[in-house]
C-alpha cells in the first residue's frame with residue numbers, strides 16, 4: 001500500500017508543479033499584457049471602437065478698409081473612409097471609383113480602404129460639385145466633413161499683400177502668413193464610441209469639441225485705390241516692357257498703405273501655376289529649381305527688393321540740410337559741371353552745359369548734383385547719417401508682411417568724402433520701395449515718421465473688435481517748418497522741374513524724379529536702369545504719397561518720362577475718388593478757357609525740327625538731357641507727354657535728345 005501511496009503523492013506533486021509553472025506563466029503573460037504592452041493594446045481597442053474626426057475651423061475673411069471681401073472661404077469638404085464599413089469584395093471597386101472622381105492614384109486608395117484602422121483621410125479641399133457626384137454613388141463608409149477652401153474673388157489682385165494658403169491650410173506669404181494665428185482659429189474634434197462596424201454605440205459617450213473660428217482681418221488697403229494703382233502699373237509694364245513695375249500709395253499722416261501694386265504678379269487662387277516664361281523647360285527642371293522659380297514669383301519687390309534710389313534721395317539730403325540750417329531756399333550755388341572731391345571728379349548730369357548760378361530751390365528743380373554734394377559736405381557725415389538713419393534707411397520698417405529687406409547703409413567709419421558726396425545724390429546706398437515712400441511721407445507730414453500700417457483691425461464673427469492696430473509714430477525727424485518748406489520746394493520741382501510729367505492742373509502735386517543705373521556685384525550695368533518718381537498731393541495738405549518704381553525698362557528710362565505719368569494717373573484717380581476738389585490757379589483757370597492742342601510726334605526728329613513743330617503747335621518745350629550735350633541736329637529720343645495726348649495751349653513738352661557722340 002505504501003508503494004501506491006507513494007506513487008499517488010508523486011503524481012500529485014508532479015501535477016501541482018505543472019500547474020504552478022502554468023500559473024506562473026499566465027501571471028507573467030498577464031503582467032506583460034496589462035502593464036508592459038497595455039498602451040498598444042488599449043490603442044488598438046480604442047481605434048476599433050472610437051471614431052475621431054477633426055472638425056475644421058472657419059478661416060477668417062480678409063477685408064479692405066471699407067469692408068470689401070479680398071479673401072474668403074468657399075464651402076469645401078474633407079473626405080474620409082471607414083475601411084470596416086467597406087466589404088472586402090467591394091474594396092477594389094470603391095478604390096477605382098474614388099480614383100476616377102478624385103483623380104487620385106488607385107493603389108494608394110486601395111491601401112486606404114483596406115487599412116486596419118478606423119477613419120482614413122482620403123482628400124482635403126474637395127469642392128461641393130465633386131462631393132455631390134460622390135454622394136450619388138452611395139458608397140458605404142465614406143464620410144464628408146465640412147471644410148472651407150480659400151478663395152480670392154479677384155484672383156490676381158493685391159497678390160503680394162494677401163499671399164495664399166498652403167496644402168496644410170496655413171498662410172504662406174502676405175498677410176495670410178503674418179496673421180496666420182489669428183485667421184486660422186482652432187479646429188474641433190468629434191469623438192464617438194462605435195462597434196466594430198463603425199455604428200455609434202447607443203448610450204455611449206460622444207464628445208464634440210466645437211471648432212473656434214478664426215478672426216476676420218480688416219486691412220488699410222482701399223480696394224478702389226488698389227484698382228487704380230494696378231491699372232496704372234499694368235499699362236506701364238506693357239508700355240515700357242520693363243522687368244517689373246511697382247507702385248505704393250500711402251496716407252502720409254497715418255502711414256496707412258492704401259495700395260501696393262506690383263506687375264507681373266501671380267494668381268492667389270493658383271499660386272503654383274507654372275510661370276509662363278518657364279513653361280517649356282519646366283519638366284526638365286529639378287523640384288528644387290521649380291520651387292525656387294515659384295518662390296521668386298511670390299517675393300514681394302515692394303518690401304524685398306533693394307535699389308539705388310538716385311535723385312529721389314535728394315529729398316532726404318534737402319530735408320537734412322534745411323533742418324540743420326546749413327542751407328536756406330534762397331541760398332545761391334554755382335554749378336560748373338563737376339566737383340572735385342578727394343581727387344575724384346564727380347559730374348553733374350548736365351556737365352556739358354552746366355547749370356551755373358542757381359538758388360537752392362532751382363538746384364532741386366534742376367536736380368543739380370553739385371548742389372547736393374555741397375549740402376552734404378556742409379552737413380558732414382555724422383549729421384547727414386543721423387538723418388539717413390532717422391528717416392528709417394538701413395532698418396526694416398516693420399510693416400507686417402513677410403520678407404522685408406533693410407537696404408544697405410554704410411557704417412559711418414566706411415564713409416569717406418567720395419561716399420558722402422555720392423550719397424548726397426542717391427548713389428552708394430540702397431533702399432526698399434516701402435522705406436522710400438515712408439521716408440518721403442515723413443518729410444511732408446510735419447516730419448513724423450510713421451510705421452507703415454497694412455492691418456487696421458481684427459474682428460470676430462459678430463464684428464466686435466478684438467485687436468485694434470493704431471497708427472504708430474516712430475519719431476519726428478524734422479520740424480513742421482522744414483516740412484512745410486520741403487512741400488513748397490517739391491511742388492516747384494513738379495511745376496517747374498523734371499517732375500513736370502506729374503503736373504496735374506487743379507491739384508498741387510509735389511515730387512521728385514529719379515533715374516539710376518543698376519548696380520550688380522558692385523558695378524554699374526550699362527543699359528540697365530531703375531526709373532522712379534515719388535510724389536504727393538495736394539501739396540499744401542497731402543492726402544497721398546505715391547512711389548512708382550520701374551525696374552529695367554526697355555526703351556526710355558528717364559523717371560521724368562516713364563514714371564511720372566504712372567504716378568499722375570494714380571494721383572488723379574485717387575484724389576477724385578477721395579473727393580478732393582480741384583482748385584485752379586488763375587493761370588490754370590486761364591488755361592482752361594484756352595483751347596486744347598494735340599501733342600505732335602517729335603520722336604526721331606532732329607532737335608531743331610522738333611522745336612519748330614512744337615512752337616507751331618502752340619506748345620512750349622523744355623530740353624532735359626541727362627547723358628550729354630545734344631546738337632540742333634541730334635535726334636529726339638523721347639517726349640512727354642507722348643504724341644496725340646490732348647493738352648492745354650502753351651503747355652510744356654519735355655524732350656530728350658541724343659547727346660553728341
Ligand SMILES: [Zn+2]
Nearest residue numbers: 335348355368
Ligand atoms: Zn548742375
